[in-house]
Amino acid sequence: TEVTEKLEEVVMIWIKQIRQVLVESEQMRREADDIGPSAELEHWKTRMSSFNSLLDEIKSSRVKKIISILQAARSKTLKQWKELDGNITIAANEAKDNVRYLYTLDKFFGPLAKASPATMMEHVPSLMNTVCMIYCTSPYYNTSERMTSLLLKITNQMINTCKTYLSEG
Secondary structure (H helix, E strand, O other), X not given: OHHHHHHHHHHXXXXXXXXXXXXXXXXXXXXXXXXXXXXXHHHHHHHHHHHHHHHHHHOOHHHHHHHHHHHHOOOOHHHHHHHHHHHHHHXXXXXXXXXXXXHOOHHHHHHHHHOOHHHHHHHHHHHHHHXXXXXXXXXXXXXXXHHHHHHHHHHHHHHHHHHHHHHOO
């Protein structure tokens, strides 16, 4: 029982740390007003990396041994652990899925950032079709909040490109 108590303390520390990571990942992001769509892809890549690292740690042999000992001891902390494990898996899957879908837009980021306004407009129909495809097929990215944020960033990039074009004569 003494070993079980020590292991439960360790797991409770992990639970607290994982909850903190989950809470921080769900908080509103502070971004500059003129940020472009490539920042959205970078955000999700960073988040995917973070959650994949966390999943790798949770699946490590050390953690599995501790959890199996607590299972044998019928510890009550395992209910919280399993819930958090599921939440981490969901968050990792969401980030992975969002990165996959946002990569389909990656080919448009260059023309949006470097083209003249006339050339940029040639890419807008296929860009909007791709955004529509993401909205229709992505299980995680199809919310009005996410789409609004993405479209705002695309618009910001178009405006910045036009400003640059005008200022360079």
